[in-house]
Amino acid sequence: MQNEAVAKPEIEMLESAHAQAWPQQKPAWGRWETIRPYAYVTPALLFFALFFFYPIGYVMYLSFHDWSLLNLEAKEWVGFANFTELFQEQDFYQVVINTGLFTVLTVALGIGLAFLLALWLNRKAKIYGIIQGTIFSPHIISLVSVSMLWMWMMDPQYGLLNAVLEALGLPAYTWLSDTKSALLSLVLVSVWKVVGYNTIVFIAGLQSIPRDIYEAAELDRSSRIKTLYKITVPMLSPTIFFLLVINTISSFQVFDTIAIMTQGGPVSSTNMLVYYIYEQGMDFFNGGIASAASVILLGLVGLLTLVHFAFMSRRVHYR
Amino acid sequence: MAEVTLKQITKKYENQAVIENLNLSVPDGSFTVLVGPSGCGKSTTLRMIAGLESITEGELQIGNEKVNHTPPGKRDVAMVFQNYALYPTMSVFDNIGFGLRNRGLSRVETKKQVEEIAEVVGLTDYLQRKPSHLSGGQRQRVALARAMVKKPKVFLMDEPLSNLDAKLRNQMRVELTSLHKQMGTTFIYVTHDQVEAMTMGDQIVVMNQGEIQQVASPIDLYSMPANLFVAQFIGSPPMNVVSMYNQPSCVIGFRPEKAAIDVFESLDTVAGKGLMLNGVLVSREILGSELLYYVETKDERVVVKGSTESIIEVGMNVRVSVDAKHLYFFDRATGTRIIGEKRKAMANSVIGGIA
Numbered sequence: 001m002q003n004e005a006v007a008k009p010e011i012e013m014l015e016s017a018h019a020q021a022w023p024q025q026k027p028a029w030g031r032w033e034t035i036r037p038y039a040y041v042t043p044a045l046l047f048f049a050l051f052f053f054y055p056i057g058y059v060m061y062l063s064f065h066d067w068s069l070l071n072l073e074a075k076e077w078v079g080f081a082n083f084t085e086l087f088q089e090q091d092f093y094q095v096v097i098n099t100g101l102f103t104v105l106t107v108a109l110g111i112g113l114a115f116l117l118a119l120w121l122n123r124k125a126k127i128y129g130i131i132q133g134t135i136f137s138p139h140i141i142s143l144v145s146v147s148m149l150w151m152w153m154m155d156p157q158y159g160l161l162n163a164v165l166e167a168l169g170l171p172a173y174t175w176l177s178d179t180k181s182a183l184l185s186l187v188l189v190s191v192w193k194v195v196g197y198n199t200i201v202f203i204a205g206l207q208s209i210p211r212d213i214y215e216a217a218e219l220d221r222s223s224r225i226k227t228l229y230k231i232t233v234p235m236l237s238p239t240i241f242f243l244l245v246i247n248t249i250s251s252f253q254v255f256d257t258i259a260i261m262t263q264g265g266p267v268s269s270t271n272m273l274v275y276y277i278y279e280q281g282m283d284f285f286n287g288g289i290a291s292a293a294s295v296i297l298l299g300l301v302g303l304l305t306l307v308h309f310a311f312m313s314r315r316v317h318y319r
Numbered sequence: 320m321a322e323v324t325l326k327q328i329t330k331k332y333e334n335q336a337v338i339e340n341l342n343l344s345v346p347d348g349s350f351t352v353l354v355g356p357s358g359c360g361k362s363t364t365l366r367m368i369a370g371l372e373s374i375t376e377g378e379l380q381i382g383n384e385k386v387n388h389t390p391p392g393k394r395d396v397a398m399v400f401q402n403y404a405l406y407p408t409m410s411v412f413d414n415i416g417f418g419l420r421n422r423g424l425s426r427v428e429t430k431k432q433v434e435e436i437a438e439v440v441g442l443t444d445y446l447q448r449k450p451s452h453l454s455g456g457q458r459q460r461v462a463l464a465r466a467m468v469k470k471p472k473v474f475l476m477d478e479p480l481s482n483l484d485a486k487l488r489n490q491m492r493v494e495l496t497s498l499h500k501q502m503g504t505t506f507i508y509v510t511h512d513q514v515e516a517m518t519m520g521d522q523i524v525v526m527n528q529g530e531i532q533q534v535a536s537p538i539d540l541y542s543m544p545a546n547l548f549v550a551q552f553i554g555s556p557p558m559n560v561v562s563m564y565n566q567p568s569c570v571i572g573f574r575p576e577k578a579a580i581d582v583f584e585s586l587d588t589v590a591g592k593g594l595m596l597n598g599v600l601v602s603r604e605i606l607g608s609e610l611l612y613y614v615e616t617k618d619e620r621v622v623v624k625g626s627t628e629s630i631i632e633v634g635m636n637v638r639v640s641v642d643a644k645h646l647y648f649f650d651r652a653t654g655t656r657i658i659g660e661k662r663k664a665m666a667n668s669v670i671g672g673i674a
Contacts, residue, residue, distance in 0.1 A: 212404035215371050220418035220465075221392030230417075234408035 056298070063291035070285055082292035091268060092276070092293070096300075098183060099272040103251040105187045106194070111243050113191065114198030115236075119228075121199065122206045132203065136196035143193065147260035150189045151176070154261075176262055179269035186270055189257050194250075198243050205239035206232070237316040245308050252301050273297045321382030321395075321472040321505060322347040323368060328377035330363055337363055338529040341377070345473075345522070350499050350506045352520030354513055355552070360529040361509045362477055368507060369398050369475050382472055392421070397466035398475040402482065403458045405450040405465075411437075412446040415464045422469075436468045456487050467502075474499075476508045480515065492518055513553050517541070525549050547572070547654035550647060556611060558647070559621040561596065565668055569657060570649050576624040577645035580612055583636040593643040594669055596621065600637050603630075614639055643669065 063082055067075035086092045117135065121128045138146060153160040154175035162172045174181045209232065217227045233240075255274040258264060264271030264279065271279070273293065281290030323345040330338040338360045345351045353361040366372040367379065370391035379387050386394050397418075405414050412433055419429045437443045440460040450458055459479065466474060479495075480488045496519050499506050510516055516523050517537045525532040525540065525548070532552075533545040544550035544558075550572050551557040558572045571594060583597055598616035605627065612623045614637055623639055631637060648657040648665045657665060 210402065210404065212400045212402060213406060215369075215391075216398070216400060216404040216406070216465075217417075218371065218391045219369065219396070219398050220469075221421040222417065223421070226421065231406060231408070237408075 059291050059294050059298075062287060063295045065288055065291075067287040068285040069281060069287055075287075078288065082288040083296075086289060086292055086296070091271075094268050095271050095273055095276045098268075098270065099252060099254075102183060102187060102190075102254060102272060103248055105184075106190045106251040106254075107244065107247045109187065109191045110194045110198055110247055111240065114195050114202050114243075115240075117195065117199045118202030118206055119232075122203050132196075132200065134196075136200055138193045138195075139197040143256040144260060146189065146193055147257045150185075150192075150257075151261050154185055177266065179266050182262055182266060182270045186254070186257055186261065189261070190251065190254065194247060198247070201239055201243060202236065205236045209235045237312075241308070241312045241316045244312065245305060248304055248308070249301055252297070252304070273300075322380075323473055323505060323507065324378075324380040324383075325364070325368075326378040326380070328364075328367065328379065329375045330360070330367060330372065331375045336375075336529070341529070341531060343524060343531060343534070345505060345507055348503050348505055349522050350496070350508065350520050351522045351524060352508045352510060352516040353524045353526060354510055354516035354520075355526035355532075357511055358528075359526040361511075361524075361526050364526075365398075365475055365477055365507060365509045368473070369396055370394050371398075395472040396475055397469045397471035397473075398477065399462045399466050399479040401478040403450075403462040405458060405461055407450055410447050410449060411442060411453070411461050414450065414461055415468050418465065418469050432468055433464075436464045439467070440464045455483055456491075459483060459491065463498075467498075472505065474502075474504050474506045476506065478510055479508075480510075481512075488515075495519060514555065517553065525552060527552075544647070544656060546656055547649045550649070550656070556622045556624075559619075560649075561594075561616070561619050561621065563665075563669065566665060567651070569651050569665065571669065572647040572649060573641040573645055575611065575622045578621075578623045578639050578641045580614070580623045580625055580631065581638050581640070582631060583638040594639075594641040594646055596639040598637060598639065600631055600633050600635050602633060605630075612637070 062075070064077060064079060065075040066078045066081070121132050152158070156162060156172065156175065156177055159175070161175065165172055175185045176182050213231060213235075214227065217231055222230065253274050254272055255278065258270055258272060258275040259278070262270040264275050274297070277290045277293045277297070280286040280293065323343075325341055325343040328338060328341040328343075329336060341360075341364065343364075353364060355361050363372055367374050368381075370386070370389060374387050378385055381394055381396070406417065409417065415436060416429045416433045419432060420426075424432070433446070434443070437446055440463055442457065442460055442464060445453060445457060450461065453461065459482075462479070476495075480491050483491060492515065495506075495508075508516075508519065517540075520537060522534060523537055523540050524534050527548050533540060533549045535543070535545075540549060540553050544553065547560065547570070551560070554574060556575050558574050559578070560570050560572045563569060563571055573594065580600075596614070596616045598614040598621075600612055601615045601620070602613045604611040604613075608627065610625050610627055610630065612625055612631065614621050614623060616639075621639060625631070643666045646666060646669065648662050649655065650657060
């Protein structure tokens with residue numbers, strides 16, 4: 001605050017000096033002065049317009065049409081018909097609920113587990129470094145390979161997971177083959193994939209907390225639990241916020257695992273927004289519906305991010 | 320209030336001893352300063368008293384109670400850290416009150432005590448602020464208040480003034496000593512700054528390489544240093560040390576402020592009762608009320624403090640003379656100061672001669 005107050009007069013001074021140096025006797029020059037900043041940002045704006053605004057706008061435009069990838073020329077203006085159709089479709093609600101449930105579970109487990117792992121692994125000995133590397137490795141493997149691997153592990157007859165359960169004398173689990181367990185199985189794969197990355201980010205956050213604060217807390221007779229929620233968690237709030245936003249966005253856009261492991265089944269129990277869009281556009285040639293669903297996805301993700309910023313940023317402590 | 324006793328304390332990191340068999344007694348209510356160059360073990364010693372560092376061997380007592388394995392929070396000590404170590408996410412109020420709440424004090428009682436202490440250190444208007452919105456001096460006060468509010472038996476301070484600017488540091492020095500007088504609590508204060516040590520402490524512990532060199536009051540430390548290290552560490556500029564040709568087993572020391580300097584005009588040996596050194600004035604520093612002359616003699620360079628009343632020009636031949644009673648003699652091998660009859664003999668061999 002103080003800095004701004006100090007800086008302002010200086011800028012004003014510069015501006016008035018500038019005005020004196022460039023009296024308005026040359027109107028052509030004056031015009032160029034006003035245009036100049038826009039001219040400088042034009043190339044970047046063009047780039048954005050071409051590769052961001054245009055595609056997003058075009059999808060919105062397409063969402064008001066009935067069209068198919070087979071014949072793009074033959075599109076027909078239908079107004080809000082695609083949206084009305086979507087909102088009347090029972091399946092679409094299922095898809096939105098699945099996406100929401102998947103996101104909440106993946107984000108909660110992915111961040112919660114990573115936090116505990118980080119607390120455990122934030123130590124100096126070599127073995128912890130090895131474990132950190134190991135749990136990080138899924139992050140660098142392609143999701144397609146990960147999906148193939150887990151599909152095999154979750155196979156009811158030949159899979160590793162059921163073999164382990166059997167060896168422990170536990171009943172076999174249905175994994176991907178049951179409507180009740182398929183979504184949870186996909187959550188498991190996503191959490192497994194994301195937890196290593198989250199852990200590393202958390203460890204970096206933990207290491208940036210000065211040690212003497214913990215020593216002061218020790219002298220203040222703070223119990224371990226109290227130190228954790230009064231000092232560690234508040235100090236990590238920027239990290240938690242960052243992970244929350246990027247994990248939510250990426251979970252909302254889950255696609256590869258569904259496409260490879262379940263194709264949305266059984267009975268739409270694992271069908272989620274991006275896969276639904278793909279299905280409508282590519283399999284059913286229902287371009288209008290796919291575009292409308294894309295617009296809804298964009299709106300939802302945008303809304304969630306706004307909510308995150310509005311609620312979290314007030315509680316996040318930045319040094 | 321309590322006295323702190325360290326008996327045969329040893330601290331090892333991975334089998335490397337940084338402190339070995341350290342014995343120290345900090346009297347109840349004293350302001351004891353641990354001073355020494357960086358890496359001398361003073362901070363480690365303080366942290367062992369606080370319980371932040373484990374003790375490898377030996378016994379630590381606070382108020383006649385062995386506390387080697389007592390957790391820091393239960394030792395009834397409070398500490399002010401070099402970087403203050405305030406809780407950045409908490410308000411000033413919570414920073415000060417955190418320890419009280421953890422001791423089971425009620426919300427009302429905590430509020431009362433925090434407000435009381437805030438009044439004492441002048442933080443009443445800042446209680447709702449976060450530490451990041453405070454100046455360095457104010458943060459320092461929060462750290463002090465947080466320590467004071469617990470009414471500890473022993474107050475530990477680890478270079479608490481080193482992050483303040485010179486003016487504020489001088490001011491805080493005075494405030495801390497008067498605070499000590501008011502509270503009457505045992506203070507143990509760590510610093511590498513000998514001026515801080517001399518001005519604040521009533522008992523000064525000079526440390527080097529994990530060993531205590533001398534424990535004494537400021538004036539004794541200055542006038543009766545136990546060895547060469549203490550002699551050169553205490554005092555600014557440090558004590559001059561010159562060799563003795565006729566006594567190769569020892570060296571002579573004298574303080575810059577106890578020597579006289581004259582322009583060397585004739586070769587006549589002045590009949591004096593002390594050390595005479597001839598040399599060339601190579602540079603000088605004017606400090607205002609006084610000035611420092613750097614004189615190069617045949618083998619050494621010595622510093623002499625002079626007055627600004629008559630200034631000697633650089634490049635002149637000068638004679639430095641020191642009265643015999645201001646000479647210190649140290650064993651060349653061990654650095655120990657030579658005292659008593661032996662010193663008298665040494666002094667006699669120097670008198671009149673040009674070393």
